[in-house]
Amino acid sequence: MKKAPRAPDDALETPRRRPTINDIARLAGVSKKTVSRVINASPFVRSDTRDRIQAVIAELGYAPDPQARGLAYGRSFLIGLVYDNPNPQYVVNMQLGLLDGMKGSGFELVVHPCDRESPTFLEDLRAFIERQRLFGVVLTPSVSEDERAAKLMSDIGCAYVRVASVSLDTPEHMIETRDRLGGREAARHLAELGHTRIGFISGPASFRSSHERRSGFEEALNEHGLTLSRTYVAEGAYTFDSGVERGRELLAIEPRPTAIFAANDEMAAGVLQAARQAGLRIPEDLSVVGFDDFQIASRLWPALTTVRTPTREIGRLAVERLLGRDDDVRDPKNRLPSLVVRDSTAPLKG
Amino acid sequence: MKKAPRAPDDALETPRRRPTINDIARLAGVSKKTVSRVINASPFVRSDTRDRIQAVIAELGYAPDPQARGLAYGRSFLIGLVYDNPNPQYVVNMQLGLLDGMKGSGFELVVHPCDRESPTFLEDLRAFIERQRLFGVVLTPSVSEDERAAKLMSDIGCAYVRVASVSLDTPEHMIETRDRLGGREAARHLAELGHTRIGFISGPASFRSSHERRSGFEEALNEHGLTLSRTYVAEGAYTFDSGVERGRELLAIEPRPTAIFAANDEMAAGVLQAARQAGLRIPEDLSVVGFDDFQIASRLWPALTTVRTPTREIGRLAVERLLGRDDDVRDPKNRLPSLVVRDSTAPLKG
DNA sequence: CTGAAAGCGCTTACAG
DNA sequence: CTGAAAGCGCTTACAG
Numbered sequence A, B: 001m002k003k004a005p006r007a008p009d010d011a012l013e014t015p016r017r018r019p020t021i022n023d024i025a026r027l028a029g030v031s032k033k034t035v036s037r038v039i040n041a042s043p044f045v046r047s048d049t050r051d052r053i054q055a056v057i058a059e060l061g062y063a064p065d066p067q068a069r070g071l072a073y074g075r076s077f078l079i080g081l082v083y084d085n086p087n088p089q090y091v092v093n094m095q096l097g098l099l100d101g102m103k104g105s106g107f108e109l110v111v112h113p114c115d116r117e118s119p120t121f122l123e124d125l126r127a128f129i130e131r132q133r134l135f136g137v138v139l140t141p142s143v144s145e146d147e148r149a150a151k152l153m154s155d156i157g158c159a160y161v162r163v164a165s166v167s168l169d170t171p172e173h174m175i176e177t178r179d180r181l182g183g184r185e186a187a188r189h190l191a192e193l194g195h196t197r198i199g200f201i202s203g204p205a206s207f208r209s210s211h212e213r214r215s216g217f218e219e220a221l222n223e224h225g226l227t228l229s230r231t232y233v234a235e236g237a238y239t240f241d242s243g244v245e246r247g248r249e250l251l252a253i254e255p256r257p258t259a260i261f262a263a264n265d266e267m268a269a270g271v272l273q274a275a276r277q278a279g280l281r282i283p284e285d286l287s288v289v290g291f292d293d294f295q296i297a298s299r300l301w302p303a304l305t306t307v308r309t310p311t312r313e314i315g316r317l318a319v320e321r322l323l324g325r326d327d328d329v330r331d332p333k334n335r336l337p338s339l340v341v342r343d344s345t346a347p348l349k350g
Numbered sequence C, D: 001c002t003g004a005a006a007g008c009g010c011t012t013a014c015a016g
Helices: A007-011 A021-028 A032-039 A047-060 A066-073 A088-102 A121-132 A147-156 A179-192 A208-223 A240-251 A265-277 A295-299 A311-322 B007-011 B021-028 B032-039 B047-060 B066-073 B088-102 B121-132 B147-156 B179-192 B208-223 B240-251 B265-277 B295-299 B311-322
Strands: A078-083 A108-113 A136-139 A159-164 A174-176 A198-202 A233-235 A259-262 A287-292 A305-308 A338-340 B078-083 B108-113 B136-139 B159-164 B174-176 B198-202 B233-235 B259-262 B287-292 B305-308 B338-340
Touching: A021 A032, A021 A047, A032 A047, A066 B066, A078 A088, A078 A121, A088 A108, A088 A311, A088 B088, A088 B108, A108 A121, A108 B088, A121 A147, A136 A147, A136 A311, A147 A159, A159 A311, A174 A311, A179 A208, A179 A259, A179 A287, A179 A305, A179 A338, A198 A208, A198 A240, A233 A240, A240 A259, A240 A265, A259 A265, A265 A287, A265 A295, A265 B295, A295 B265, A295 B295, B021 B032, B021 B047, B032 B047, B078 B088, B078 B121, B088 B108, B088 B311, B108 B121, B121 B147, B136 B147, B136 B311, B147 B159, B159 B311, B174 B311, B179 B208, B179 B259, B179 B287, B179 B305, B179 B338, B198 B208, B198 B240, B233 B240, B240 B259, B240 B265, B259 B265, B265 B287, B265 B295
Parallel strands: A078 A108, A078 A136, A136 A159, A159 A174, A198 A233, A198 A259, A259 A287, A287 A305, B078 B108, B078 B136, B136 B159, B159 B174, B198 B233, B198 B259, B259 B287, B287 B305
Antiparallel strands: A108 B108, A305 A338, B305 B338
């Protein structure tokens, strides 16, 4: 029996085989090695040869197969996001930023949430990276603060960039979010509103960001002639519940603070809750400032004054550094924390 | 000059070359094809041969290279999450569920947010899938409701599963979230509290979930002898702002509704805001029910009564279906929407 | 500046 | 039940 004619298939555009490097080489009348040089932007190709090849590539809509490339190259075209930040908004914004930065690069993003407390944490991370032969990874807080993780990357020869509030590594491995500056903004705002009895709820001591936010805050208060009394400082856990608890405690102190800076929005939401339970009006009786500017900040009542961190922008910078593409010409201002004033802060009542 | 001795390197465990299929074959005394059969769980291997090979695999900690496997197989070991849901919590929970389902499978998760309104939407999606030779994709609302996207998957021969509120495809391509049942729960709750003048804020008409939530709500109200008056129905956009607007409008109607069901938490948060601005106490003057049970629900004041959808569980089911691994033995109850009663609802005042 | 050969680590036919 | 050959689509040395 003869093969059926395949005309109907050819009429559809679907089953058309994807062009390979061999097709391009044949049509351009060169060896596939030369096509490979063009793909990899090697300088050792005569410009007219290059043009001819690129024309064929464009015409056929050719894109090299990342798997084949990866196999030969000994390394995939995948970039991993390794994170343990529980806040969904942070994670999603970071992912969007990373994707922004890898757009058009042929790389794809593989996500890898992890748990630093797990006994198999490092082992799992290593298996993940080696199995996929990851091109590189971006580490975000708090994994980014884990020296064991950074050392692992060096050991297995995986490119990495650490996103953290402060520098923990050589510049090519770091994107700093400079949370300290955000703490300063919060302090300046409350000082300018005339507050003097000011409370602070930190994150857990194990988070660098918590330390940075606090020291920036304290530093700027001092510059305004104020001091952060230890009485009004409490250690939270970056969670809503800890915000409620610590808020309740701070508001029970006599004399009561007239303003509280919580080191993230979740805890600030908790403080609002505690204040309401204590019968205090916000911002009349108490000003509250958060940190992050996540979605929740504008949904609360009253809407929260907070410090915005440009997570998406930071994510973009992180991959660009990883891919060695960062211009460093861009205005650095939009990567810094900035204050967003809403309705939870007001001048101290005369 | 002689090569330096490499003893120091051998002392570290780092630069040890990863074992390949050839190493396993050699050590087990079989051909690599037989090793391949074991890797791919082929039944045509004598059990003692299999055991011997598996022992060697375990000893060397061998894992096949997904890139090499993919290249030969004509398909990668990557699974794509294609989504356009703007809610971070949904996205993150879905990702966690997918990862739960692919744990230990050797597959990895590649994320692909997209914009259905973009003129290059289908083209981009196609390029993404073909370039990476994705094994399969999970589509979530509202992309999952787009027939063009589903057709594209069929056309290019990419496995897919659609997550949607109601069946839109053959069973092997569907995971239903059955939002209608959630709507019913909301209705039952408000009816049992004695409410009769009940308002409803829908999502956009273009979302199936919005339709399902509403019709389940209306249906169950009817069963309780109540009707959903058109006067008290408004169309929102699943956004906070639309919740504020529609809430304000509904609360201006005489006689005022004593309860409002908003088709998602974001809009319910908006209703809370509108009620506060209208000087109404919640739940004394107005009961409010949301849908989703995202983080925000428990941070609002008062904490929101809402319908929880088990997104993470749904995600796990979706990949399992994609990988042909679903047991279908598991208790189906934990994949259904369920009511979470908090502080935003109360019995109708006598 | 360009190319022929060998190889990356697997799998798909095809034999036996 | 098992294996030798060829090939997936690229790149890395190595020549010229």
